[in-house]
Amino acid sequence: MTLDAQKMQKTIHTLLTPGKGILAADESSGTIKKRFASIALESTEESRRDYRDMLLTTQGYQNFISGVILYDETVDQKSRKGPTFSETIAARGVIPGIKTDEGKEEHPFWNPQSLTRGLNGLGKRLKEYTDRSNGTLGFTKWRQVILVDPTPSVSFLDYAMHIMAEQAAWSQSEGYVPICEPEILMDGSHALDQCASVTSRTLEMLYTCMEAQQVDPALTILKTNMVLSGKETKKDAPEDVGTATLKAFQASLPSSMPGIVFLSGGQSSVQATENLNACALQAKKVKAPWILTFSYGRALQDDALKTWGGKNENVAAAQEAFLKRARLNGLAQRGEYAKTME
Ligand code: 13P
Numbered sequence: 001m002t003l004d005a006q007k008m009q010k011t012i013h014t015l016l017t018p019g020k021g022i023l024a025a026d027e028s029s030g031t032i033k034k035r036f037a038s039i040a041l042e043s044t045e046e047s048r049r050d051y052r053d054m055l056l057t058t059q060g061y062q063n064f065i066s067g068v069i070l071y072d073e074t075v076d077q078k079s080r081k082g083p084t085f086s087e088t089i090a091a092r093g094v095i096p097g098i099k100t101d102e103g104k105e106e107h108p109f110w111n112p113q114s115l116t117r118g119l120n121g122l123g124k125r126l127k128e129y130t131d132r133s134n135g136t137l138g139f140t141k142w143r144q145v146i147l148v149d150p151t152p153s154v155s156f157l158d159y160a161m162h163i164m165a166e167q168a169a170w171s172q173s174e175g176y177v178p179i180c181e182p183e184i185l186m187d188g189s190h191a192l193d194q195c196a197s198v199t200s201r202t203l204e205m206l207y208t209c210m211e212a213q214q215v216d217p218a219l220t221i222l223k224t225n226m227v228l229s230g231k232e233t234k235k236d237a238p239e240d241v242g243t244a245t246l247k248a249f250q251a252s253l254p255s256s257m258p259g260i261v262f263l264s265g266g267q268s269s270v271q272a273t274e275n276l277n278a279c280a281l282q283a284k285k286v287k288a289p290w291i292l293t294f295s296y297g298r299a300l301q302d303d304a305l306k307t308w309g310g311k312n313e314n315v316a317a318a319q320e321a322f323l324k325r326a327r328l329n330g331l332a333q334r335g336e337y338a339k340t341m342e
Contacts, residue, residue: 004175011138020066021294026099041310058319062092064330090136097139126174143181165209181223188230204252242278259291264299272299280335
């Protein structure tokens, strides 16, 4: 085995530690501006630094968080105490990673389905990230969003998943574990089984494209959605989500792939924890070969962001709110969460 493969295996082993999950703190400049607008805070280099400092200096979060996904700016941004955020995270035994995609762009004819951009010069950018993070980054993340309605065509899925597979190839060639994130969106009024069908078609396509591009599935992590009804319809029972999600995975994923980390995708914080717990229980029941855990953005941060409100005096309370969600999701990863713990 090459040194890079050993490094990637170690990264995967740490990221998929039972009882832990990943914090997605990789909001792009546009997204963080929207998040801050919800607390009437202007997004500046300093306010973004202060917010991420609040999250990433929380005492004990490493007990429930194994990795943190960062956005370009945050990689070598200095935390309040001095070291960069990448170094601050790594010093706790948590692995920092980097969002490598450069957002989505409309396609003239596939619209409203869109394509993720960011392959140009990616090999060079990854080398720069190694330097900028002082060698602490361990993984990449690339997100492609997919609408259930209109039904994505085979050609669209094939093209989009080939792009994602190429990003995975570049990542592995630089020793980074690719976290591949096809996100079937909750937008719309589709039924649970429509989401299930698009999810398994997409995942099957992704691993077919990886094979074509000689990406080793054993050195990847899948980040994806749970199977859910559209957000304009009813709220699904967690047991239904667990059953449908595991069924979609079993229909489409190779058993050599080590783990799936879920995005929260617009579910409420409590809903995301409840559904993770149901997926964990179902995974045990069907003896799934993969480790399942969380890689939440909003479902880990929403309460903390609201509590913080951009004010220094609220840092301790906001950190407590963040730690609570991290702890409860850690329990849900093991299937040991109950709503009464809220
Ligand atoms: P959410 O959990 O807020 O969906 O974010 C996860 C993520 O990484 C989106 O790319």
